[in-house]
Amino acid sequence: MKAAGLFSVRMRAASGTRHLSGAERIVPFGLVSAVLGQFFERAWSKDLTPDEIVLTVEPLGDTAIQERDALPFLDVPADGEAECRKLASIALQGAGVSLAAAEEAFQALEHGPSPEGSAMRGAMIMDSRTGERMEPDRARGIRVSRFDWSDEASRRITDELNRLGLTHFRTREALALATKVAHAPGIVAELCWSDDPDYTAGYVASPGFGYVRLPLLKQQGKTGGGRAFFIDNRSFALDAFTAYLTLQPVVITKAGRCSRTTDMTIALF
Numbered sequence: 001m002k003a004a005g006l007f008s009v010r011m012r013a014a015s016g017t018r019h020l021s022g023a024e025r026i027v028p029f030g031l032v033s034a035v036l037g038q039f040f041e042r043a044w045s046k047d048l049t050p051d052e053i054v055l056t057v058e059p060l061g062d063t064a065i066q067e068r069d070a071l072p073f074l075d076v077p078a079d080g081e082a083e084c085r086k087l088a089s090i091a092l093q094g095a096g097v098s099l100a101a102a103e104e105a106f107q108a109l110e111h112g113p114s115p116e117g118s119a120m121r122g123a124m125i126m127d128s129r130t131g132e133r134m135e136p137d138r139a140r141g142i143r144v145s146r147f148d149w150s151d152e153a154s155r156r157i158t159d160e161l162n163r164l165g166l167t168h169f170r171t172r173e174a175l176a177l178a179t180k181v182a183h184a185p186g187i188v189a190e191l192c193w194s195d196d197p198d199y200t201a202g203y204v205a206s207p208g209f210g211y212v213r214l215p216l217l218k219q220q221g222k223t224g225g226g227r228a229f230f231i232d233n234r235s236f237a238l239d240a241f242t243a244y245l246t247l248q249p250v251v252i253t254k255a256g257r258c259s260r261t262t263d264m265t266i267a268l269f
């Protein structure tokens with residue numbers, strides 16, 4: 001598929017140096033202005049009033065688009081922060097992340113991974129064995145863009161997630177992002193929970209077992225959150241990794257299996 005007539009549209013909102021919200025779409029010309037309007041409303045409807053909202057439109061020209069199937073989605077309705085963190089750690093270790101690196105990431109997300117201890121605009125890159133931070137800019141991190149659902153896959157995944165009672169747009173958007181990230185060269189796993197104080201759910205994703213959602217990776221009211229991309233240092237090149245995540249358009253054309261389990265380890269391993 002060629003991207004002729006398609007545009008990358010994105011939004012980020014900030015208050016001073018603090019990142020507040022962001023969003024990404026790939027849409028045809030006819031939808032660009034509507035999506036810009038939706039993004040503006042989303043940025044402005046946050047509890048914290050941004051003092052800057054950046055809306056970006058880039059024509060994708062004839063860049064080839066990669067089409068992907070969504071990662072399989074597994075909801076694990078575990079109780080409490082401690083249990084959810086324990087399960088996230090088990091999933092990360094099953095994907096090839098060391099216990100030390102997983103704990104390093106929990107600490108960073110808990111306290112706000114940017115140098116001022118606030119949310120980053122993008123993600124940390126962590127060595128999956130040592131936990132060493134590898135992103136060149138620790139305030140900004142690496143920001144994934146140029147990904148979206150096709151219309152058909154978007155309808156399908158919305159239905160599937162609704163069937164599980166998961167109706168928030170964040171879940172669908174996070175699954176799209178995690179699907180793109182899972183195909184990055186050198187990736188081992190991803191950990192995420194929101195910096196939004198009202199959103200306590202997060203996930204672990206890996207190319208092997210897909211997206212695992214956990215309902216309470218932090219306590220309600222806490223602003224610490226973010227993303228960690230764990231990489232295998234032996235097959236990782238920063239330039240290729242960054243180019244793929246920031247420039248390669250990826251459209252998810254197929255919704256994957258969506259299920260729920262109370263026994264994560266049996267479902268995954």
Ligand code: WAQ
Pocket residue numbers: 019022024119120121122123141142143144145168170171174177192193194195196199201202203213225226227
């Ligand atoms: N690329 C890289 N990192 C990002 C991006 C991006 N495009 N967007 C957000 N981040 C980082 C950034 O550090 C944010 O502070 C952090 O992730 C959280 O972003 O199944 O809503 O947009 O319901 O607050 C998890 C979904 C929700 C769980 C995640 O993240 C579920 C969410 P937010």
Ligand code: MG
Pocket residue numbers: 020021022194195196
């Ligand atoms: Mg946020």
